Amino acid sequence: MRPLVYALPGNEAFAAGLARALPASAGALEVRQFPDGESLVRLVDSPAGRDVILCCTLHHPDSKILPLLIAADTARGLGARSVGLVAPYLAYMRQDARFHPGEALSALSFAQTLSERFDWLATVDPHLHRFKSLSQVFPIPTAVVPAAPLLAHWVRSNVERPLLIGPDEESAQWVSSIAAQAGAPYLVLEKHRSGDRQVEIAVPDLSKWKDRTPVVADDIVSTGATQARILTAVRAQGLPAACCLAVHAVFAQGAHWMLLEAGASRLVTTNTIPYVTSEIDVAPAMAPACASLIAQRGSRRRA
Numbered sequence: 018m019r020p021l022v023y024a025l026p027g028n029e030a031f032a033a034g035l036a037r038a039l040p041a042s043a044g045a046l047e048v049r050q051f052p053d054g055e056s057l058v059r060l061v062d063s064p065a066g067r068d069v070i071l072c073c074t075l076h077h078p079d080s081k082i083l084p085l086l087i088a089a090d091t092a093r094g095l096g097a098r099s100v101g102l103v104a105p106y107l108a109y110m111r112q113d114a115r116f117h118p119g120e121a122l123s124a125l126s127f128a129q130t131l132s133e134r135f136d137w138l139a140t141v142d143p144h145l146h147r148f149k150s151l152s153q154v155f156p157i158p159t160a161v162v163p164a165a166p167l168l169a170h171w172v173r174s175n176v177e178r179p180l181l182i183g184p185d186e187e188s189a190q191w192v193s194s195i196a197a198q199a200g201a202p203y204l205v206l207e208k209h210r211s212g213d214r215q216v217e218i219a220v221p222d223l224s225k226w227k228d229r230t231p232v233v234a235d236d237i238v239s240t241g242a243t244q245a246r247i248l249t250a251v252r253a254q255g256l257p258a259a260c261c262l263a264v265h266a267v268f269a270q271g272a273h274w275m276l277l278e279a280g281a282s283r284l285v286t287t288n289t290i291p292y293v294t295s296e297i298d299v300a301p302a303m304a305p306a307c308a309s310l311i312a313q314r315g316s317r318r319r320a
């Protein structure tokens with residue numbers, strides 16, 4: 018039988034794209050809030066005997082996590098054969114160290130919580146920095162879908178003579194890959210962050226790139242401070258207006274406006290977090306990863 022994909026609220030479009038690509042059936046799931054703020058989850062279509070996929074992007078995770086865990090328990094309690102999680106954006110991955118005494122190592126806590134409920138996890142470009150792979154944090158099988166081929170395709174189709182610019186060493190993995198696939202040169206800069214919105218970036222002399230269109234690329238746009246610093250520097254050096262490209266449109270309040278003010282000609286992201294900038298659809302690319310995780314789960318059951 019085909020897998021059954023349920024969308025947590027706000028994930029309907031992504032889940033529908035995934036179900037089409039797999040192919041899988043779409044299951045109806047309802048979440049409603051009681052007056053006291055508690056959530057009631059209902060799986061309208063029965064998950065009994067099915068390989069279930071819960072689709073829930075985890076931007077603003079704290080309000081999403083409890084209904085998601087309850088949905089996973091409900092699917093299992095109602096007889097699902099397996100329960101996997103498609104989280105196009107995986108939260109908490111940036112808190113991968115105790116940066117100050119007493120701080121939580123949130124990446125590990127979050128991974129542990131999800132791993133207790135799900136048989137597998139698939140996501141798009143998690144923020145891996147100090148942890149080099151998801152298997153260092155997740156004990157369950159995981160799959161990472163790279164957005165770089167799709168971002169590179171967008172660059173090739175939309176930008177003439179691009180110059181890819183990554184803000185920091187973490188971005189090198191995405192920027193180098195996009196640049197290689199788009200046949201463009203790239204630079205990786207050095208960033209120092211001293212606060213949530215306080216970012217310093219050393220931008221070198223760019224005069225030899227004056228005939229190139231800068232494409233500032235990163236995995237996440239959150240406050241926008243990182244990309245805005247680069248936009249300002251690029252504009253001051255007289256290069257053409259830059260595009261901002263990112264995988265995950267976290268976009269904290271004011272970020273979009275700040276980037277336009279700083280001179281962005283265009284803001285483009287994938288649909289891992291639905292936003293007005295979500296031009297690049299990663300749902301079809303997620304399908305083979307899910308199919309393979311479900312098959313692995315099936316062969317472990319048979320062994």
Ligand code: R5P
Pocket residue numbers: 144184185187188213216235236237238239240241242243244
């Ligand atoms: C951090 O290392 C990430 O790769 C991004 O550079 C960062 O999250 C962007 O954050 P913001 O938009 O708040 O500067």
